Every structure is written in structure tokens, then in C-alpha cells.
Amino acid sequence: DTAVSQTPKYLVTQMGNDKSIKCEQNLGHDTMYWYKQDSKKFLKIMFSYNNKELIINETVPNRFSPKSPDKAHLNLHINSLELGDSAVYFCAGSRGAGNTIYFGEGSWLTVV
């Protein structure tokens, strides 16, 4: 069983479109995250949720909106996509902020 799964794995879309990436974890973790990995492999946290509540929002444009319908899901919606949004987006989960983070396989987003 995959602990953290995200879909789609690959997404190519045009500028200005709105898209979503879904994430589910089956580990029973209370904390979930979205990370962005750019072309230089820099890994930057975007959001962190604990028990469905947003606890970290790292100066991400408000075109990005996370939604957590329950503790097992944290979806990422992106409005009005821009070229600079092209990156790999990783969903992750952990049992509390101080414990090991389990990552999904990543979603490769390409905006053309």
C-alpha cells in the first residue's frame, strides 16, 4: 500500500488555467504538507495542515489554495496558472511536526 499518494503524476496545462492536485495518506497522520521543488531541486514548504487546520502558509500566492476535507486528504488548487508555477509538487504527511515526513511521489506540473 502506498502511504502517501497524489494524482496526477504528470500535468501539462496552459497559462491561465485552473488545476488541482489531489493527495491522500493512509498512515493515520495528523499533519500534512505541500512542498514545491523547483528546477534547481530546491525544496520549499508551501503549506502545513494539522488536523485539518492550516498552520503554515509560507508566502505562497493566493492563487494557491489548499483544501483539507478530512485528515487523510489535502488537495492543492491552483488558479490562473503561470509559467513560474512549473515545478514538482510533493504532498507529505507526518505524525506531528517533529517526526519523519513521508512524501508522495510528486506531481510534475508543466505550464506552457
Next chain:
Amino acid sequence: AQRVTQPEKLLSVFKGAPVELKCNYSYSGSPELFWYVQYSRQRLQLLLRHISRESIKGFTADLNKGETSFHLKKPFAQEEDSAMYYCAIHAYQKVTFGTGTKLQVIP
């Protein structure tokens, strides 16, 4: 604010040579330090954490509070060690990753 510094973007070593991936951190409290690894086009995964004091795949890392370092070491590099390595600090409600070091093991 917590910060993690990995000074080397790329580290190339020959197979069988020793490896040391540097990581320095700044944090005023007692940190939890981790190393994560990302093999080509795969998800990031935990390699080791300082609290467990284990050796994973031959890698070890010692937390040096005096030097605020958590360098990752392996005595003899293998080709399968080629990957991106990220040092991370876990503090209350927040995880901060370093910029990563690409390890390239030359056959």
C-alpha cells in the same frame, strides 16, 4: 528563525572513496535533525535521523551542537548512493530543508 545550510550543490567522488555531505543549522532550541534522500525521479524518503543514531546504507551522521553541524558520512561510496541529499531541521510545527546536495559517485 531556523535555517539549514548545505554549502555544496554538487559533490563528485569516486566509487570506494569516503563521502561527507555537509550540513549546518541555526536554531535556538533543541533541534531534531534529519537526512532525506531522493533517488532519480523518486520520492524523497528518510535516510536517517539524529535521534535514532543508526547507520543506514552505511551512512552515519552525528549531531555536533558546538559546531551546529549534522554532516552525513560514509566511508566507502557506492554507485547506488548517487542521489540528492537534503538535510532538514524539524522544530515546533515547522520543517526546514536545506537546498540539497547532489552526490555523484563515479564508477
